[in-house]
Amino acid sequence: MKFALFTGCVAKGATRELMVSTKKAAEGLGIEFIEMKSAACCGAGVISEQSPLLADALNARTVAIAEAQGLDLVTICSTCQGNLKKSECNIDSDPEYKEQINHILSEGGHQYLGGKSRIKHFANILATDEGMALLKEKIKRPLKGLKVAAFYGCYVLRPSGLSDFDDPDDPHGMEDIFAALGAEPIYYPSRVKCCGFPIIMMNKTASQDMSGNALLDAIESGADCVVTGCPLCHLSLDSYQPEIEKLKKKGHSIPILHLSQLVALALGYTPKELDMDHHIVSTLKIEEILARG
Amino acid sequence: MATFKIKRYNPEKQAEPYYEEFQYDIPAGSTVLDCMNEIKWNLDGSLTFRMSCRSAICGSCAVKVNGHATLACQKQAETMLKDDTIVLEPLGNMKPLKDLAVDFTPFWDKVNKVTPYLQPRSAPPAKERRQSPAEFKLIDDTSTCIMCGSCYSDCNVLEVDDNFLGPAALAKAQRFVGDSRDSKTLERVKQLSEYGGIWDCTHCGECVERCPKPAEPFYRIKEIMAVALEQGVHDNVGARHAISFVNSVKHSGSLNENKLPVESMGFFNIKGLLELVPVGLRMLLKRKVPPILHKSIENVQDVRRIFRKLNQ
Numbered sequence: 001m002k003f004a005l006f007t008g009c010v011a012k013g014a015t016r017e018l019m020v021s022t023k024k025a026a027e028g029l030g031i032e033f034i035e036m037k038s039a040a041c042c043g044a045g046v047i048s049e050q051s052p053l054l055a056d057a058l059n060a061r062t063v064a065i066a067e068a069q070g071l072d073l074v075t076i077c078s079t080c081q082g083n084l085k086k087s088e089c090n091i092d093s094d095p096e097y098k099e100q101i102n103h104i105l106s107e108g109g110h111q112y113l114g115g116k117s118r119i120k121h122f123a124n125i126l127a128t129d130e131g132m133a134l135l136k137e138k139i140k141r142p143l144k145g146l147k148v149a150a151f152y153g154c155y156v157l158r159p160s161g162l163s164d165f166d167d168p169d170d171p172h173g174m175e176d177i178f179a180a181l182g183a184e185p186i187y188y189p190s191r192v193k194c195c196g197f198p199i200i201m202m203n204k205t206a207s208q209d210m211s212g213n214a215l216l217d218a219i220e221s222g223a224d225c226v227v228t229g230c231p232l233c234h235l236s237l238d239s240y241q242p243e244i245e246k247l248k249k250k251g252h253s254i255p256i257l258h259l260s261q262l263v264a265l266a267l268g269y270t271p272k273e274l275d276m277d278h279h280i281v282s283t284l285k286i287e288e289i290l291a292r293g
Numbered sequence: 294m295a296t297f298k299i300k301r302y303n304p305e306k307q308a309e310p311y312y313e314e315f316q317y318d319i320p321a322g323s324t325v326l327d328c329m330n331e332i333k334w335n336l337d338g339s340l341t342f343r344m345s346c347r348s349a350i351c352g353s354c355a356v357k358v359n360g361h362a363t364l365a366c367q368k369q370a371e372t373m374l375k376d377d378t379i380v381l382e383p384l385g386n387m388k389p390l391k392d393l394a395v396d397f398t399p400f401w402d403k404v405n406k407v408t409p410y411l412q413p414r415s416a417p418p419a420k421e422r423r424q425s426p427a428e429f430k431l432i433d434d435t436s437t438c439i440m441c442g443s444c445y446s447d448c449n450v451l452e453v454d455d456n457f458l459g460p461a462a463l464a465k466a467q468r469f470v471g472d473s474r475d476s477k478t479l480e481r482v483k484q485l486s487e488y489g490g491i492w493d494c495t496h497c498g499e500c501v502e503r504c505p506k507p508a509e510p511f512y513r514i515k516e517i518m519a520v521a522l523e524q525g526v527h528d529n530v531g532a533r534h535a536i537s538f539v540n541s542v543k544h545s546g547s548l549n550e551n552k553l554p555v556e557s558m559g560f561f562n563i564k565g566l567l568e569l570v571p572v573g574l575r576m577l578l579k580r581k582v583p584p585i586l587h588k589s590i591e592n593v594q595d596v597r598r599i600f601r602k603l604n605q
């Protein structure tokens with residue numbers, strides 16, 4: 001399998017462990033990722049707050065780059081996936097708009113064709129029959145005894161009109177992956193909720209009540225760790241976790257992993273190789289559970 | 294035989310709500326609302342819910358079906374079965390009154406807060422005020438709202454913050470912010486930029502997912518944001534965040550995570566800046582900080598060209 005990899009900005013900045021572990025996971029699975037080094041930020045739904053046309057033009061340019069390579073495009077961020085898809089949908093549903101976009105792109109030597117490169121989240125490619133077979137074949141250290149709670153990240157599920165990934169209200173793709181890795185998936189209601197990250201600076205209390213409720217739900221459902229497919233979720237669930245009042249009150253904490261880290265652990269990479277020591281919330285508990293087997 | 298598991302509540306008889314199960318054989322082609330009516334007429338006349346048009350027009354029959362807000366008359370019951378069961382509960386984020394009926398007072402109060410009527414530029418002309426098709430297109434989607442409360446019920450922010458105006462009121466606000474005949478655009482977007490307004494939306498997408506019409510509030514909220522930014526209403530964290538974000542991508546093609554929080558809070562917002570210190574320090578200690586020298590993407594000139602071409 002070979003894909004164009006849209007890394008997104010956060011995987012190269014505050015959550016570099018996501019980039020490190022994605023490379024390891026790909027290496028271990030024998031998936032070839034060609035990094036899209038000239039792709040611009042997806043806009044995170046923020047550029048479109050100022051100008052939808054600008055956001056769509058930048059994202060069309062990104063898809064055009066993948067199309068020119070003849071590759072499907074893979075993201076490692078729910079938010080990137082959702083926003084690239086939104087632009088794709090805006091453009092594909094309106095031929096005149098598509099022409100306008102291509103006029104903007106043409107001077108840079110790009111052309112957006114549409115429908116040539118599919119936009120997928122890393123979880124999408126693993127949660128297929130082919131992906132599952134690959135996981136089962138390559139797995140070196142089954143994650144026995146580890147109870148894992150998925151946190152999907154809104155954009156990969158909603159609006160479901162943009163995402164053909166899974167049932168938006170009752171998804172199972174991430175849990176299927178956990179099971180294939182030998183871990184025990186924990187189903188809990190908040191797994192499809194929002195972590196509140198987009199308003200962490202505008203309304204911190206509301207934002208952290210959201211992340212706090214979700215994490216409490218995971219903890220009370222018996223999870224040992226939470227795994228997310230969105231680095232922005234990781235920031236709000238891990239980096240901000242020590243100040244989440246709802247958890248502080250109960251004296252709880254829970255490690256948060258990127259999906260790629262969980263996959264790479266099962267492929268035999270060590271926590272150190274996956275930069276798990278860079279997390280704010282200690283991941284030692286996971287190592288202890290895995291050592292017990 | 295299907296099971297309808299319905300949340301019952303009658304404060305005059307019992308303080309706590311409870312679930313009651315009804316067995317009912319769903320006739321082909323029945324909507325969820327048809328089944329609710331049959332249960333009420335034949336099995337328990339005390340079952341309480343709102344309904345009127347039975348054709349997705351009046352907006353009164355929204356309830357939670359299997360945990361998510363849904364217009365009961367718009368969904369075929371058979372398609373909603375999970376393990377031969379349909380769970381019916383009252384809408385969320387509002388106080389239940391009896392069984393499936395909730396108190397819409399806060400919903401309407403918030404709609405009223407956005408001045409939900411035209412404030413025209415001039416006295417009424419002799420004939421109608423005309424709009425071009427292009428002008429109408431800007432408010433076409435939001436005009437389809439039937440005030441069913443589905444979006445309000447499932448909004449993730451309202452679950453934790455009553456102060457948020459919420460999706461339906463904000464969609465209604467866009468109906469007038471985007472109206473070519475309205476004279477109060479600036480006043481409106483100023484008010485909508487305050488705490489509890491557009492910038493408190495967390496992009497969860499629930500309102501788009503639940504809306505039975507093309508009104509899809511999240512997208513309307515973003516349309517208001519664009520007008521607010523364009524009208525120069527920049528003195529708030531949300532607007533500064535958007536502007537800083539766009540400038541960063543314009544400069545380097547990617548997001549500069551070191552600058553964004555500081556520029557969003559604003560250089561003179563001491564309290565806001567201090568709030569950033571603990572998380573910043575934590576991340577610094579774990580070497581979890583973006584590179585100090587923010588690197589541009591390859592061929593960033595082409596990205597800058599697109600910005601220039603679009604006058605951004």
Ligand code: SF4
Nearest residue numbers: 008009010042044080
């Ligand atoms: S969503 Fe975030 S990580 Fe993804 S490209 Fe946009 S800013 Fe970067």
Ligand code: SF4
Nearest residue numbers: 153154195197232233
């Ligand atoms: S859960 Fe939060 S950070 Fe993750 S995709 Fe949703 S809004 Fe973004």
Ligand code: SF4
Nearest residue numbers: 448494495497498500
């Ligand atoms: S997208 Fe915004 S308004 Fe819509 S439900 Fe989510 S938080 Fe509420």
Ligand code: SF4
Nearest residue numbers: 438439441442444504
């Ligand atoms: S915006 Fe949609 S979901 Fe919300 S009240 Fe109107 S019709 Fe109902």
Ligand code: FES
Nearest residue numbers: 346347352354366
């Ligand atoms: S009964 Fe009128 S919308 Fe359902």
